[in-house]
Structure formats: structure tokens, C-alpha cells
Amino acid sequence: MDALRCGAFAARQKERIKPMPSITLRDTGRGHLFAVTHENGQHASALIPMAAQGSALADMMTHLVMCSQAFIDDHAAASKRFIGDELANQVRGIAAGRFSRVYPEAVKIGRKENQDVAAAKAALSAVDPATPATAAIRARVLAKWDAANEAGAREAIALDRNLPYEATAALIESGVLASMDERTRNTVTQRYMEQRYVATTGSQSRHEMQPSLDQPLASGPDREAARRDAAAAIAGLNARSETLAFASDALRGIVNVVALATDQTPANVYQSFTAGKAA
Incomplete structure (x- = not known):
């Protein structure tokens, strides 16, 4: 029994000291770069652009930056409290909770802006x-x-x-x-x-x-x-x-960053962000 308990303890310790993905958000002057480097060396990033003040996309890009920072903070906090499968479930739930309202709204506003620009041209x-x-x-x-x-x-x-x-x-x-x-x-x-x-x-x-x-x-x-x-x-x-093109890249990139940070496929992350939301 002692050997089994020791083995279980060692496994938990190994999970606890397992390297965590490095997730960052920094202002580049052209927008905010949301990026992750996984413990396996994989990297993903999304440049959330700065939209002109008062433009259709300005507020939504700001909200996406705020959600990205909140996800980073919540991910770090969860990493101190949970390990293994419990941590994986926690961070996936955190990601969905942080982005499931803002992401579909950004898509909705972006599509409307795209239609307006196309119609004007x-x-x-x-x-x-x-x-x-x-x-x-x-x-x-x-x-x-x-x-x-x-x-x-x-x-x-x-x-x-x-x-x-x-x-x-x-x-x-x-x-x-x-x-x-x-x-x-x-x-x-x-x-x-x-x-x-x-x-x-x-x-x-x-x-x-x-x-x-x-x-x-x-x-x-x-x-x-x-x-x-x-x-x-x-x-x-x-x-x-041009801003719409950057915004489209950002929305795609955010999904890839979160997917790598939470060990999910991009398709699963996208589904968790948009499930039940009319975009």
C-alpha cells in the first residue's frame, strides 16, 4: 500500500511541476499581441488591431483585449490551484466563459461592417x-x-x-x-x-x-x-x-491561441465560443 501511495504522490507531484504554457499580451503600438508558447514548443499568436476611435470595430477590439488579459490572469490563478484533468477542465471553462459573449458579438459587428463597406464600394x-x-x-x-x-x-x-x-x-x-x-x-x-x-x-x-x-x-x-x-x-x-482584414485574422488567431493554451482543437474552441450565439 505504501508503495502505491508513494507512486500516486509522485504522479501528482510530476503533474504539479509540469511546465505550463506561457501566455502573454503586449501592446505593439499597432495593436495587442496575444500569444502562447506551449510546453512542447508550439507557438500561436493573434494581433488584435487598434481600430479608429469611434469606428464600428473600436469597442469590440478593446473588449477582446480585455477578455484576453482576463483569460491570462484566470489561467495563471487556476494553475496554482489545480492539476491534471481538473486543471484542463478549469481552463477550458475559463476560456469559454471569458470569450463566449464577446467573440460572437465581435463577429456580428464585423460582418455588419464588412457588408456596409462592400455596399459603399x-x-x-x-x-x-x-x-x-x-x-x-x-x-x-x-x-x-x-x-x-x-x-x-x-x-x-x-x-x-x-x-x-x-x-x-x-x-x-x-x-x-x-x-x-x-x-x-x-x-x-x-x-x-x-x-x-x-x-x-x-x-x-x-x-x-x-x-x-x-x-x-x-x-x-x-x-x-x-x-x-x-x-x-x-x-x-x-x-x-484593412481594419476588417486585421480583425478577421485576429478572430481566427484568438481561437488558435486559446486552443494551444488549453490543449484543444481550434474547432472545439470555436464551438465553445459560439455555441448558442447568433453571429
Whole structure:
């Protein structure tokens, strides 16, 4: 009996001194890095991004950081009280408890933001059907395109910053830009979105030319100011898209960190975070 008791005691002691995973959270300046290094040497990490203050994702990213820190603290406390299977069950329950409300909510808000950004970009990329007033403009630029035979002539047409809105619409609608390189296509698309923003939001009416030394009697719409306003709006949409990409990586990464820290599969962790929650 003594030998059996000694063996059981030794096994418990071995479990107690078993190395624990190292779980950390640190501010990188671009976001918070939530990371784990398992006792077997495996590593996983998630960068929880900083979202612009007041943006759709800002609060949820903050909550995910807070939950990550709480999980670290609770995991450390449980490691001092429990061993073996009991510890494993405790930390798995801790993880589910900490993330099962915030994680699905972050997914829900992220999906809504993704839909909003996609809809805004689609609206700015759409080409309205030609009207009797605009059909002639579109036909002229396409005829000029067809007649451009010299090297670089078509690229020059496409990249002309002064090309009217309807002319740019014709290039996009007709599909002729497919023959251009990616840089040119992206430049034209960006310009069209800016032109469409000005045309559909009435932003030009908000920008009046101001008198200056060179033009003391200046009046009328300030087209350059309106174009800058449009460029800033589209840059904002692109920034939101970038944050969404980082947020998606973070949500995936958090599952991987917790899975490694609690000796579970990512699929099981994801299920524990989202069970019964409509995302």
C-alpha cells in the first residue's frame, strides 16, 4: 500500500511541476499581441488591431483585449490551484466563459461592417445606364480609344486626370480596361470612384472657390477641393477594409491561441465560443 501511495504522490507531484504554457499580451503600438508558447514548443499568436476611435470595430477590439488579459490572469490563478484533468477542465471553462459573449458579438459587428463597406464600394463602383445626354460623351471617348494606335496612347487616355466622369464611366462599363496593366486599372477605378462620389453626394456644392491674390474675384465650385474630399472618403473606406482584414485574422488567431493554451482543437474552441450565439 505504501508503495502505491508513494507512486500516486509522485504522479501528482510530476503533474504539479509540469511546465505550463506561457501566455502573454503586449501592446505593439499597432495593436495587442496575444500569444502562447506551449510546453512542447508550439507557438500561436493573434494581433488584435487598434481600430479608429469611434469606428464600428473600436469597442469590440478593446473588449477582446480585455477578455484576453482576463483569460491570462484566470489561467495563471487556476494553475496554482489545480492539476491534471481538473486543471484542463478549469481552463477550458475559463476560456469559454471569458470569450463566449464577446467573440460572437465581435463577429456580428464585423460582418455588419464588412457588408456596409462592400455596399459603399459597390455603390461607388457602379456605372449608371447611359441617358440620351450622356450616351454621346461615352461614345466619343470609346471612338477615341478605338482610334488610338500609337504605343501608350490608350494608357494616356485612361490616366488623364481631366477625363470627364461619363467618359471614365464608358471605359469601365465597356471593359476596354481589361487590356491595361493592373496599376492603370486601379488608378482609373480610384478616379472613377472619386468622380462618382462627387456626382452622387453633391460634395462639389459644399466647396466654393475662395478669393485669392491670383484670383480676387474667384467664384463657383472648387473642383479640386471636392476631389480631395472624395479621395479622403474613399481612403476612409479602404482603411476600414484593412481594419476588417486585421480583425478577421485576429478572430481566427484568438481561437488558435486559446486552443494551444488549453490543449484543444481550434474547432472545439470555436464551438465553445459560439455555441448558442447568433453571429
